[in-house]
Amino acid sequence: MIVAVCAFFAASAQNPMVTLSHNGELSFFTNLTALESAYSAAENGDTIYLSQGEFIVNSGSLKISKDLSIVGSGYGSHILGDITVSISNQNEVSDMPLFDGVRLDKLTFSFMSSNTPKTTEIRRCWIRTLEGGANAAYNMAYDKCYIENAEFNGHNDFSVLLKNSKVWCNAYSYLYRTTALNCNINVTNYYPSTAISCILGKGESSDPSVNGSSASVINCLLDFKPTSSALYQHECYYVENPYESIFDDKMNCTLNLTESGYLGQDGTEVGIMGGEYPFSENPSVPTVDTANSSVEYDSSANKLKVNITVKAD
Numbered sequence: 001m002i003v004a005v006c007a008f009f010a011a012s013a014q015n016p017m018v019t020l021s022h023n024g025e026l027s028f029f030t031n032l033t034a035l036e037s038a039y040s041a042a043e044n045g046d047t048i049y050l051s052q053g054e055f056i057v058n059s060g061s062l063k064i065s066k067d068l069s070i071v072g073s074g075y076g077s078h079i080l081g082d083i084t085v086s087i088s089n090q091n092e093v094s095d096m097p098l099f100d101g102v103r104l105d106k107l108t109f110s111f112m113s114s115n116t117p118k119t120t121e122i123r124r125c126w127i128r129t130l131e132g133g134a135n136a137a138y139n140m141a142y143d144k145c146y147i148e149n150a151e152f153n154g155h156n157d158f159s160v161l162l163k164n165s166k167v168w169c170n171a172y173s174y175l176y177r178t179t180a181l182n183c184n185i186n187v188t189n190y191y192p193s194t195a196i197s198c199i200l201g202k203g204e205s206s207d208p209s210v211n212g213s214s215a216s217v218i219n220c221l222l223d224f225k226p227t228s229s230a231l232y233q234h235e236c237y238y239v240e241n242p243y244e245s246i247f248d249d250k251m252n253c254t255l256n257l258t259e260s261g262y263l264g265q266d267g268t269e270v271g272i273m274g275g276e277y278p279f280s281e282n283p284s285v286p287t288v289d290t291a292n293s294s295v296e297y298d299s300s301a302n303k304l305k306v307n308i309t310v311k312a313d
Helices: 002-014 034-041
Strands: 018-022 025-029 047-050 053-064 069-071 077-085 103-109 119-123 126-131 139-143 146-150 159-163 166-169 178-181 184-186 194-196 199-201 215-218 231-234 294-298 303-307
Parallel strands (some): 077 103, 159 178, 178 194, 194 215
Antiparallel strands (some): 018 047
């Protein structure tokens, strides 16, 4: 029995492992195309867990059309390839995150019909390129994410919520149906409909518009003074030097917010370090504490005694 267990973990250590959870039953995949194999075997409502490591998409792209959840082990769970999401046959509201704790090279949402789940969430992910970000669902949330190149254009009926995230929007992105809370965002063509306790850089535009409708910016730090009369501004702060970027190449604020005094009336820092849920790169799944875990063999009972301790999230 011990030999079998050791052989399994020795084999899984050579390649990243994918675990498929279906109705409480687990299936393990360690082949080179483990992610695609697990997805092919998955059904609606299943969860796919990724270990640390790189997961190759053999054809270069994987289309996700099933209502499932892919949960990684943090940014070390790296999917190599393009992921396209198109879920159009589900009527129930999904309470599972679409992605949680995964690094993605390119994530694209194609148009989704009115039968799409009413809510979808992506948590604690590092996304290099995001396309069609507003196509995901009626209410799409990105929570504690780092998005290097974002494009939120999509269906006009859909809305987007950004929470505690770092987002660099490309020149073609439109944020006028977006609500942002405690985020670092470079603003391009349009302001978010509502931005609260955010750090907003002007990005590639000198002064973004608001698409002819009103937008609210509250308790935010901006590196420029907006001129649009349709923009409601309250308790905002403006950097004196408009030519100096307030973001580094990792979308971190270059200013010491506390020393600079860029604080709201409630004392909450603007940007991703403020708010109830500060930005974190850790995944939502618990991590095994190997130093305080053990596996012992009871020869008298011919059984393994397993003691596993997990670290707090």
